[in-house]
Amino acid sequence: MPSVLVENYFRTEKLPQIWCPGCGHGIITRSIASAIEKSGIDKNKICIVSGIGCSSRAPGYLDFNTLHTTHGRALAFATGIKMAKPEIKVIVIMGDGDATAIGGNHLIHACRRNIGITAIVYNNSIYGMTGGQYSPTTPKYDKGTTAPYGNIDKAFDICKLAASAGATYVGRATAYHASLVTSLVQNAISNEGFSLIEAISMCPTYYGRKNKKGSAVSMMEWQKNSAINISAAAKMSPEALEGKFLIGELKNSPEPEYTNEYQKIIDRLKKESQ
Amino acid sequence: MKSKARLMQGNEACVEGAIAAGMRFYAGYPITPSTEIAxxxxxRLPLVGGRFMQMEDEIGGMAAIIxxxxxxxxxxxATSGPGFSLKQENIGYASIAEVPCVIVNVQRGGPSTGMPTSPAQGEIMQARWGTHGDHPVIALTPSSVRETFDLTIKAFNFAEKYRTPVILLMDxxxxHMREKVQLPDPSEIEIIDRKRPDCSSEEYLPYEADNDLVPPMADFGTGYRYHVTGLVHxxxxxxxxSTAVADKLIRRLSNKIEIHRDEIESWEEENTEDAEVLILSYGCVARSSKSAMNILRERGIKxxxxxxxTIWPFPEKRLRELAAKVKTIVVPEMNLGQLVLEVERICGCNAKIEKLNKVSCEIIYPEEIVSKIEEVL
Structure with missing residues (x-):
């Protein structure tokens, strides 16, 4: 028997999902559904958009208007939806390669405009769907099938990228910290402007295996031990933070939202013509 | 009541046509020589409650309109050569997901950056086969400012009626040409809106086609919670x-245009009753062809x-009929011979086919067509 949450927000006839055993994506997707439930928004006024990749299969399991687009372009499609019908709550699910490599340009400009979209990046540090190639978030010197001798690219910090490009709400959590994913996504949805949540996921099949990270459980233990909440980090020394990463609410500074700004132009022109 | 005659540019007529057709969203990226459309x-759009967006790139512009x-x-x-190349990815998406939209390509010299401010007709085949995989296409080519207005409306109507991307292939x-144009009264303009479902959201199957092979389309945000994907579905x-599902889908997408060819195809012909030589051209070159025809007639050449x-689908049936009557078909094009390939395929060996090609990024002049015909006759 599926839970009430799954019954209400998932297309149960489409389950089980296609993800590998041990993948963190199912946990994150459930956490997003939980955030939507808590936000209390009408199901018919939500649209979930994705690109291409493992994470981008998530919308197919969720019972909303769902749009599975082309690789990297989810935010551009979502921008059209939001702009044409601002009353729709638009949530975009992307992978790390999808959002920051092929879709990097769309990402920084959606941040810059502060358009009312909630973007959630499932970051498993690898291209999973194509079989384990290194991505812009694969840690330096780690391996992928296209980095057999170690990856020499420096990894992106997705949250810093989004915050500096202009996103007005930014947070990070992990599949281990599932309830934090829910609360951050809930806050992100209630932010009028552009929000980005990075959800660290685990790919035991490719990233884990290539880099000897052990089972899905040990990869989750790594998430538990390496993630430091931003409030706790404030009291810690730089030495103690070595090798750790921050989770929690990393930026919350509301600014005027893009489609509202455009509506002001429409209203002003209407007034002037009367 | 007709509007007052105005001196208008082709790109301007395109926007007027789009607004008249009901355009309420535009997304694009600046590129010569289409920028005036953006x-x-x-x-215009915010004045009618619509919305305009300048996107970060051409790919994003195409995605946003979908x-x-x-x-x-x-x-x-709207775009031009280099941008048209970038839009191909999501034109394919609009084809398979059956999302109505209009893509304008104001052709300039190519390949690559080519000759940005000069005319060409190099994207005839790209308009047909630019995006990967088998897919349906409707592409329209205006040859005057007023016709740009009319065909932009037609492009929206076809997009809505057949749930497919429609390409307006200008040059x-x-x-950039300005002509005196009298626009029709809005009441004289036929506007077609997409079919919406008349069943409940529970019964709605988003890709179940009616007899016309076109499925009714529900707007996002209206309670019809369905899934849209670029994957075979x-x-x-x-x-x-399923291989059977793939076969059925790809054939239906193509057939929904094929079975409506009679409604979609359009062409213009002049002096074909007694013609011995037929000049086949489109876009700006068709204007020169007309002058060339008049000069030749004065010189006693029929x-x-x-x-x-509509260059895609090409008015095949009518051309085949004419090919049986005329001796020679001359095809002047501002490329190295693109639409002539289709003409050769359609006409077979019925008529002698002569090419006249120019890739110097300037229009083909009437005298050049006249000389070519006098040379080959």
């Missing part, structure tokens, strides 16, 4: 790995013209 859309169209807004983007001459809209208005 500028005028930015000016997203907007899914909410029910009639949407358009730099038509885009069945009637439910969800992806499928010349006629044939101008496909």
């Amino acid at each position: 500028e005028l859309s930015a000016e 997203g907007a169209s899914l909410t029910g807004a009639k949407s358009m983007t 730099e001459v038509i885009g 069945d009637e439910t809209g969800f992806p499928s790995n 010349a006629g013209t044939f101008r496909p208005i």
